Amino acid sequence: DIQMTQSPSSLSASVGDRVTITCRASQSITRYLNWYQQKPGKAPKLLIYVVSSLQSGVPSRFSGSGSGTDFTLTISSLQPEDFATYYCQQSYSPPYTFGQGTKLEIK
Amino acid sequence: VQLVESGGGLVQPGGSLRLSCAASGFIFSSYSMHWVRQAPGKGLEWVSYISSSSSTIYYADSVKGRFTISRDNAKNSLHLQMNSLRAEDTAVYYCAMRRDSGSYWYFDLWGRGTLVTVSS
Numbered sequence: 001d002i003q004m005t006q007s008p009s010s011l012s013a014s015v016g017d018r019v020t021i022t023c024r025a026s027q028s029i030t031r032y033l034n035w036y037q038q039k040p041g042k043a044p045k046l047l048i049y050v051v052s053s054l055q056s057g058v059p060s061r062f063s064g065s066g067s068g069t070d071f072t073l074t075i076s077s078l079q080p081e082d083f084a085t086y087y088c089q090q091s092y093s094p095p096y097t098f099g100q101g102t103k104l105e106i107k
Numbered sequence: 108v109q110l111v112e113s114g115g116g117l118v119q120p121g122g123s124l125r126l127s128c129a130a131s132g133f134i135f136s137s138y139s140m141h142w143v144r145q146a147p148g149k150g151l152e153w154v155s156y157i158s159s160s161s162s163t164i165y166y167a168d169s170v171k172g173r174f175t176i177s178r179d180n181a182k183n184s185l186h187l188q189m190n191s192l193r194a195e196d197t198a199v200y201y202c203a204m205r206r207d208s209g210s211y212w213y214f215d216l217w218g219r220g221t222l223v224t225v226s227s
Contacts, residue, residue: 001168034213036151043201043217044143044151050211087151091212094165096141098151 002026002090006099012107017078021102023071023088032092035064035073038101039084047086048073078104108132108216110202115221122192122225128185128202128218136180139163139205141214142187144198144223154200155187170196192225199223 003026013019023033031051036044046055048064051071061076075082083106088099114126128140142154155176156165164176175188185202199220206215 032211036214038151043219044214045217046213046215049213050208053208089151089153089214094153094156095167096153096156098153101150 001095002029002092002097004088004090004097004099006086006088006102008102009100010103010105012105013078014107015078015080019075019078019104021073021086021088021104023066023073023099025069025071025090025092028068029090029092031067032090033064033066033071034089034091036087036089037082037084038087044087080106110204110216110218112200112202112218112221115200115223117224117226118192119227120193120225123188123190124192124223126187126189126200126202126221126223130183130185130204133204133216135183139212140178140185141203141205142176142185143201143203143214143217144196145201145220146195146198149198152198156205157185189223192223194225197223197225 005024007022033051035048037047038044047058052064063074085101085103087101111129118124139158141156144152144154157176173191177186199222201220202218203214204216205212
């Protein structure tokens with residue numbers, strides 16, 4: 001099974017900060033990497049697919065990069081509505097594993 | 108365009124439950140579907156996958172042999188039959204639609220989830 005490891009597990013930041021979340025796969029997943037945002041009590045929401053493609057309606061302050069085993073999600077200037085938990089997910093092979101999540105909190 | 112899960116509830120260890128997911132607003136028969144769960148206060152865990160024609164099915168090791176995924180394209184519905192339930196199966200269960208992008212894919216549409224609690 002492919003293990004997905006996110007870092008950090010939690011992060012405190014302020015509105016306007018630039019934030020980067022890292023996701024590492026235990027083996028190469030080429031570009032089969034998606035990012036989701038989840039707010040408390042809500043279903044996850046797709047942010048970025050295939051490493052760097054922004055889902056329709058997602059603000060351009062979100063961006064993704066990487067390939068192989070190392071990937072990043074960057075939020076260029078944090079907004080109040082961005083405080084949530086973020087998950088990476090590999091779609092390379094089953095089981096289609098998620099990272100453990102990164103909880104982004106207000107400093 | 109939506110997915111609506113139902114069938115969750117409280118069940119004793121060793122018991123069974125059948126979850127359903129009603130799809131609307133899109134051509135359900137054209138899309139592969141998944142179940143994903145989330146234990147209270149924990150992260151997301153992929154559970155099972157079924158292709159659009161039901162020809163391909165996958166399960167997480169944690170549920171293999173106990174859970175069965177199925178779909179009824181005529182009724183726009185997805186199901187998860189859960190048997191031999193354990194306390195560790197307690198979670199919110201989401202159905203999610205897979206959207207393909209070339210050879211890649213992602214979870215494009217999620218339901219709101221249904222809570223399954225396994226406890227005596």
